[in-house]
Amino acid sequence: MSYTEDYTSQEPVETVLGVTKLHVRDKGSKYTLVPTTLDWVEGRQFECKEYTSKPSKKSSKGTKTTYVYDQDVELLPYMSSPDYTLHETFFVPPLGSPFKSFFKEPYYTVEAKTSSSTTLVLHKELGPYDIQRMIATGDWSPLRNIRFRGRTTLDLSVLYKDVSVLDEIVKVHGNNAFRDATHLIVADQCFWSRIKVYSFPKLKHLTLITLDEEERVVLNESIETLNIGPSPYGRNVAEVLDGVSVKTIVSYPFMNDSLATLLLQKCRHLILECARWTITERGKFRDRSSFSITIPDMEEVTTRYITYRIYKARGAPVHDTYSYSFRVHRKRRRVETTNPSI
Numbered sequence: 001m002s003y004t005e006d007y008t009s010q011e012p013v014e015t016v017l018g019v020t021k022l023h024v025r026d027k028g029s030k031y032t033l034v035p036t037t038l039d040w041v042e043g044r045q046f047e048c049k050e051y052t053s054k055p056s057k058k059s060s061k062g063t064k065t066t067y068v069y070d071q072d073v074e075l076l077p078y079m080s081s082p083d084y085t086l087h088e089t090f091f092v093p094p095l096g097s098p099f100k101s102f103f104k105e106p107y108y109t110v111e112a113k114t115s116s117s118t119t120l121v122l123h124k125e126l127g128p129y130d131i132q133r134m135i136a137t138g139d140w141s142p143l144r145n146i147r148f149r150g151r152t153t154l155d156l157s158v159l160y161k162d163v164s165v166l167d168e169i170v171k172v173h174g175n176n177a178f179r180d181a182t183h184l185i186v187a188d189q190c191f192w193s194r195i196k197v198y199s200f201p202k203l204k205h206l207t208l209i210t211l212d213e214e215e216r217v218v219l220n221e222s223i224e225t226l227n228i229g230p231s232p233y234g235r236n237v238a239e240v241l242d243g244v245s246v247k248t249i250v251s252y253p254f255m256n257d258s259l260a261t262l263l264l265q266k267c268r269h270l271i272l273e274c275a276r277w278t279i280t281e282r283g284k285f286r287d288r289s290s291f292s293i294t295i296p297d298m299e300e301v302t303t304r305y306i307t308y309r310i311y312k313a314r315g316a317p318v319h320d321t322y323s324y325s326f327r328v329h330r331k332r333r334r335v336e337t338t339n340p341s342i
Contacts, residue, residue, distance in 0.1 A: 029297040033306065033326035041307055043323040083113045084313045110277045110313040112320075120151040123158035131158065131165055140168045148177040152202075155185040156195070157209050163194045170198060188212040189240070196220060207250075211237055217244055224248060226267075238262055245302075253291045253308065261296045264303045264328075271307045277314045295328065303328050 037045055086108045114121055125146050126134075134140055148154070148169070159165050170177055178184070178198055183205040186192050190212050203220060207227035211217075217240055219226065227250040228241075241262060249267040253274050263270055272291060291308040295301070310322040 029295045030330050031295040031301055031328055032331055036325055036327040038325045041323055041325055042318040043321040045323050084110050087111055108279055112313040112315040114315055119153040121155040143169055143172045148173050150180050152180055153183045154181045157185050157187050160187045166195055189217045190215050211240055217241055257294050260293050265300045267303055269305050270303045271309055273309045275311050
């Protein structure tokens with residue numbers, strides 16, 4: 001199913017449970033997005049085959065055209081792997097409760113099990129209270145029981161700004177404690193600035209849960225993929241990301257035009273991820289996923305491909321996701337590249 005929507009009108013957007021709507025807006029830009037299938041993109045690739053458009057009425061902001069693609073994600077399997085588990089995430093009042101009307105049915109979170117041999121999620125080994133207890137007592141012995149060597153994925157986001165714990169980890173496990181890490185997950189770039197003084201010879205993927213408004217992001221040369229979360233203060237992130245240029249940026253799909261414009265100048269492949277891992281008791285996705293982006297009219301666009309990726313389980317591997325990809329090209333040049341090197 002495919003239809004178009006005029007964003008200059010005040011008609012409400014249709015709300016359908018479990019449906020993904022991909023909105024591509026065109027404000028007379030030199031660039032446009034064309035749905036494409038990328039064989040080299042990991043994940044279960046889908047192509048938006050129907051491509052329709054409808055020019056909107058002219059307004060003070062000029063003509064704006066929106067392309068909308070629908071995919072009934074609700075029909076896609078949400079638990080195709082035996083490595084997924086269900087966790088009830090919302091309290092359901094008992095029958096007769098005055099709050100029953102607000103909870104029509106229980107909700108569950110689908111979570112992927114992580115491999116303990118290659119992935120270290122520190123908050124599963126040490127909770128926030130355990131960390132605060134170590135800091136307060138100076139007893140760092142629990143760190144000896146945690147293995148860092150051989151772990152390719154390190155999730156240290158639970159430490160937040162507790163850099164003292166980081167120093168103790170290095171004291172216990174040595175300066176090469178993080179030498180095998182290829183993917184590092186930390187709270188923000190402030191913690192990254194502190195931890196990168198240690199050796200990360202194999203690091204290629206850095207995830208920042210959120211962006212701090214005060215400090216610039218400075219990457220190691222080995223990093224090819226930067227995963228960034230939203231800024232809690234809603235400030236302009238242009239200064240924070242000044243100087244950043246990587247092959248791939250992974251971000252959230254709900255962004256304003258200024259952020260989209262910025263990211264399109266920072267990478268060659270922009271991946272927008274949507275979490276769809278909350279389901280109802282009937283096994284249906286609870287939330288709709290939505291993708292909306294505007295390609296600006298500017299010469300500095302470096303992004304060649306945009307991928308919208310849908311996760312069906314928290315922590316699921318990339319190959320077990322659903323993806324839609326669009327090729328970015330100038331309207332005056334329609335050059336196809338089937339297997340680019342990015």
